[in-house]
Amino acid sequence: MSLHICPRCNQRYIVDNNVGDYIHNCNSGNLALDQEDITIIGNWEDYDGIGTKPAQAVLMQGVENQLQGTRAEIEGENKEGVTRRGQRASTHRQRQHLQFIDLKENK
Numbered sequence: 001m002s003l004h005i006c007p008r009c010n011q012r013y014i015v016d017n018n019v020g021d022y023i024h025n026c027n028s029g030n031l032a033l034d035q036e037d038i039t040i041i042g043n044w045e046d047y048d049g050i051g052t053k054p055a056q057a058v059l060m061q062g063v064e065n066q067l068q069g070t071r072a073e074i075e076g077e078n079k080e081g082v083t084r085r086g087q088r089a090s091t092h093r094q095r096q097h098l099q100f101i102d103l104k105e106n107k
Helices: 055-060
Strands: 002-005 012-015 021-025 035-039 044-046 049-051 092-096 098-102
Touching (some): 012 021
Antiparallel strands (some): 002 012
């Protein structure tokens, strides 16, 4: 058994000596590191769950503007909600990050 540190979340994990690669489930308590942003392009199904988004909603996502109807919007400003990693919340979803680590490179 050998001790390693995840390069993304700096958490320790232990694997057997004869393992060539490892997928680490980042769980450091910092949601900015433990999750990742995925662009929504329609319905999805992955290890984190299942979700649906109608085609009409996908076409219109990202057009929200919290400054709609104000002088700032007339002058060209655009304000939207963002995720912890800075992506537009209306066009992205968050899921748990799995970090692939090639242990053969580290030797």
